[in-house]
Amino acid sequence: MKYSQATDYALHAMLFLVAEAPDKPVSVHLLAEKLGVSQTYLSKMLTKLVKAGLIHSISGANGGYRLKRNQEDISFLDIIHAIEGTTSMFECSFNHGNECLIQQVVIDAERQMEQVLKSKKITELAKQFKG
Amino acid sequence: MKYSQATDYALHAMLFLVAEAPDKPVSVHLLAEKLGVSQTYLSKMLTKLVKAGLIHSISGANGGYRLKRNQEDISFLDIIHAIEGTTSMFECSFNHGNECLIQQVVIDAERQMEQVLKSKKITELAKQFKG
DNA sequence: TCTATTATAGACTAATAAAATCCACAATTG
DNA sequence: CAATTGTGGATTTTATTAGTCTATAATAGA
Numbered sequence: 143m144k145y146s147q148a149t150d151y152a153l154h155a156m157l158f159l160v161a162e163a164p165d166k167p168v169s170v171h172l173l174a175e176k177l178g179v180s181q182t183y184l185s186k187m188l189t190k191l192v193k194a195g196l197i198h199s200i201s202g203a204n205g206g207y208r209l210k211r212n213q214e215d216i217s218f219l220d221i222i223h224a225i226e227g228t229t230s231m232f233e234c235s236f237n238h239g240n241e242c243l244i245q246q247v248v249i250d251a252e253r254q255m256e257q258v259l260k261s262k263k264i265t266e267l268a269k270q271f272k273g
Numbered sequence: 274m275k276y277s278q279a280t281d282y283a284l285h286a287m288l289f290l291v292a293e294a295p296d297k298p299v300s301v302h303l304l305a306e307k308l309g310v311s312q313t314y315l316s317k318m319l320t321k322l323v324k325a326g327l328i329h330s331i332s333g334a335n336g337g338y339r340l341k342r343n344q345e346d347i348s349f350l351d352i353i354h355a356i357e358g359t360t361s362m363f364e365c366s367f368n369h370g371n372e373c374l375i376q377q378v379v380i381d382a383e384r385q386m387e388q389v390l391k392s393k394k395i396t397e398l399a400k401q402f403k404g
Numbered sequence: 405t406c407t408a409t410t411a412t413a414g415a416c417t418a419a420t421a422a423a424a425t426c427c428a429c430a431a432t433t434g
Numbered sequence: 435c436a437a438t439t440g441t442g443g444a445t446t447t448t449a450t451t452a453g454t455c456t457a458t459a460a461t462a463g464a
Contacts, residue, residue, distance in 0.1 A: 145274050145363050145379070146451065153375045154367060169410065177367070183453050189412065202461025203409040218378055232276050236285060236308070243398050244284045247349055248276070248390070255386035262378050270374060277422065300439065314424050320441065333432025334438040405464100412459075422449070430441075 149225045151179055152187045153264075156221055159197065159209050161268035167206035187225060194224035219259035280356045282310055283318045284395075287352055290328065290340050292399035298337035318356060325355035350390035 155173055162168075170188060174181035188207055191197045196216055198208045210216075230249055234242040285308055290299060301319060305312035319338055322328045327347055329339045341347075361380055365373035 143274060143276050143280075143357050143362050144360075147366055148451080149274075150363070150366050150375075153379075154365075157375060167410095171410080180453065182455080185411075186453090192411090199411060200461085201409090201411050201459070203407095204462065205410045205460085207411090218382070226274050229275075231274050232281070234285075235278055235281050243401060244281075244288060247393050247398070248284075251349070251386045251389035251393075254389050255382045258382035258385050259379070262382075267374050267378070279422080298439095302439080311424065313426075316440070317424090323440090330440060331432085332430075332438090332440050335433065336431085336439045338440090407464085408462090410459100410461080413457085415455085415457105417454075418452080420449100420451070423447080425446075426444085428441105428443090430439100432439080433437085434435105 143231065145222070146226065148183075148187050149222055151177065151184055152191060152221050152225045153218070155184065155188065156191070156196070156216070156264050157267055159207065160213060160216075160264050164209055164213065167200050167204070167208040169206040173207070190224050191221070194220065196220055196224060214263060214265050216264050217260050218262045218264065219256055221264065222259060274362065276353070276357065279314075279318050280353055282308065282315055283322060283352050283356045284349070286315065286319065287322070287327070287347070287395050288398055290338065291344060291347075291395050295340055295344060298331050298335070298339040300337040304338070321355050322352070325351065327351055327355060345394065345396050347395050348391050349393045349395065350387055352395065353390060 154177055158173065158176060159168060170181045170185045173188075174184045177184070188197070188199070192199045192207070196210060198210055200206060200208065231252055232245055232248040234245040236242065286304055289304065289307060293299075301312045301316045304319075305315045308315070319328070319330070323330045323338070327341060329341055331337060331339065362383055363376055363379040365376040367373065
């Protein structure tokens with residue numbers, strides 16, 4: 143059970159945007175260069191972040207990606223959900239329906255994790271990051 | 274990000290052992306039948322549980338799997354770790370070492386989840402299960 | 405209007421991991 | 435010795451992740 147590398151890329155890309163370029167647009171080209179990853183692959187993640195409403199995209203020359211207005215509200219969970227989807231990490235495969243006691247325990251644990259990820263905003267990190 | 278089906282099988286197998294056969298050995302054959310899954314595949318999970326010291330195996334006729342003495346102590350986390358391994362679900366792939374702030378946040382969240390999984394014992398569930 | 409720059413979308417390929425099977429072997433009971 | 439049971443390794447199948455490639459659309463600036 144592991145978060146995908148795509149999530150890792152997305153979190154780092156968001157931290158870069160928040161810390162280094164909170165208002166001006168940054169191209170995938172530059173972002174990929176800064177992170178040292180493939181730009182074609184990174185662009186997939188950025189498109190997902192756009193669809194999730196976390197960033198804004200501007201086509202054409204001098205375009206790129208820019209944070210949304212509400213950047214103070216963007217949590218780790220928002221970013222992770224944008225990339226990994228929102229389905230639970232545990233789904234009982236037996237046919238005792240939604241009543242599975244095991245599933246209830248694991249999902250309860252998952253909620254605790256999500257609570258932490260939801261309360262932690264990416265901007266907090268940017269402040270630490272810059273000192 | 275999803276727990277494997279193997280974990281689902283292992284949790285259900287353990288619940289069965291705790292609830293229905295806390296002292297006598299149960300064969301994979303029977304266990305697989307009760308759960309409605311392939312016995313060859315299920316046996317892989319059971320072997321992992323043995324290696325993790327959660328259950329005990331007895332070869333030969335009338336053999337099978339039996340719980341260890343300390344069954345009151347067996348937590349969800351023990352079972353999950355036995356199957357999924359103990360490596361963290363997030364590993365930063367960039368070369369800023371162990372100092373990655375993003376990784377610290379995600380691992381902190383993971384710890385919260387593990388706390389719940391560790392505090393929840395499989396025997397508790399068995400009691401609920403039986404009413 | 406033309407060209408360069410940028411994002412988006414979809415098809416496609418490659419690599420890795422999960423799920424499952426098969427078989428040979430070892431241990432134990434009776 | 436024969437039947438039953440667990441263990442280990444090799445192998446296959448299927449699904450997911452990671453990544454590439456190409457065509458298309460939007461926009462800025464000459």
